[in-house]
Amino acid sequence: MLLSLPEKEKFAPDPSFKLDTFKRREIWGNLNPLVIEIGSGQGEQVEWAASRFKNLDFLALEVFPQGVAHSVRRLHSKGIENARILQADAFHFFLSNLLSNSVFEVWTFFPDPWPKTKHHKRRLISEDFAPLVASALVPGGHWRIATDDNDYALQIHEVLDAFPGLENMGNLPMELPLKHFGKGNRDLQASAPKGKFFQIERFEDRTLTSFEKKGMEAGRKIYDFDYMKI
Numbered sequence: 763m764l765l766s767l768p769e770k771e772k773f774a775p776d777p778s779f780k781l782d783t784f785k786r787r788e789i790w791g792n793l794n795p796l797v798i799e800i801g802s803g804q805g806e807q808v809e810w811a812a813s814r815f816k817n818l819d820f821l822a823l824e825v826f827p828q829g830v831a832h833s834v835r836r837l838h839s840k841g842i843e844n845a846r847i848l849q850a851d852a853f854h855f856f857l858s859n860l861l862s863n864s865v866f867e868v869w870t871f872f873p874d875p876w877p878k879t880k881h882h883k884r885r886l887i888s889e890d891f892a893p894l895v896a897s898a899l900v901p902g903g904h905w906r907i908a909t910d911d912n913d914y915a916l917q918i919h920e921v922l923d924a925f926p927g928l929e930n931m932g933n934l935p936m937e938l939p940l941k942h943f944g945k946g947n948r949d950l951q952a953s954a955p956k957g958k959f960f961q962i963e964r965f966e967d968r969t970l971t972s973f974e975k976k977g978m979e980a981g982r983k984i985y986d987f988d989y990m991k992i
């Protein structure tokens with residue numbers, strides 16, 4: 763269940779490791795389509811999906827040690843054999859360890875929102891990360907994303923709608939403030955000019971995690987996105 767790889771530095775597997783077909787067979791015993799979940803948290807989603815879709819292989823990337831430990835126990839106790847947890851930083855893993863056109867789907871559900879303006883640059887879904895995901899996906903592969911942070915939703919649209927290799931599959935119009943706001947000035951969002959964007963229906967294979975539940979209980983709106991590699 764736990765995938766251990768030699769590391770170059772903390773959470774960065776050695777760049778000489780490539781998840782090629784030889785390694786895929788060694789790790790999963792087959793070459794079924796691969797789904798990578800980024801930031802799998804407590805492992806609720808990977809457990810839910812891997813137990814239902816035996817014809818897919820799953821790799822969950824998570825940096826938080828307790829999340830990794832919890833997820834490994836969870837998969838182990840359910841006897842799930844088609845999923846692996848890797849303690850790795852997704853940016854490094856996509857940069858160095860994946861081959862182009864090798865990943866069926868990428869899931870990023872509730873990436874850390876980094877709400878303070880000075881921390882927005884730490885957000886994972888960025889102009890630097892988008893080309894790495896697009897390269898790893900097979901043509902026609904999907905990058906599915908959810909967030910409960912409307913400022914991050916704006917960032918996702920700004921970055922991914924403008925990225926030439928990805929197509930926004932969304933068909934549900936939504937409005938977002940056209941300007942970024944941080945934790946300190948979010949109350950100004952209501953009066954800011956709005957722009958129209960497109961999101962998508964909730965991904966039917968996304969389970970309700972405790973993280974999402976907390977957001978909903980706090981009254982936050984959930985945004986779902988689906989970007990397809992063209």
Ligand SMILES: C[S@@+](CC[C@H](N)C(=O)[O-])C[C@H]1O[C@@H](n2cnc3c(N)ncnc32)[C@H](O)[C@@H]1O
Pocket residue numbers: 800801802803804823824825826829850851852853870871872873874875886971972973974
């Ligand atoms: C807000 S939590 C959401 C967890 C889970 N997806 C859910 O819906 O419950 C975000 C998770 O992403 C992980 N994370 C943040 N940056 C990451 C990165 N660069 N690579 C892998 N995991 C990351 C965090 O440790 C955290 O567990």
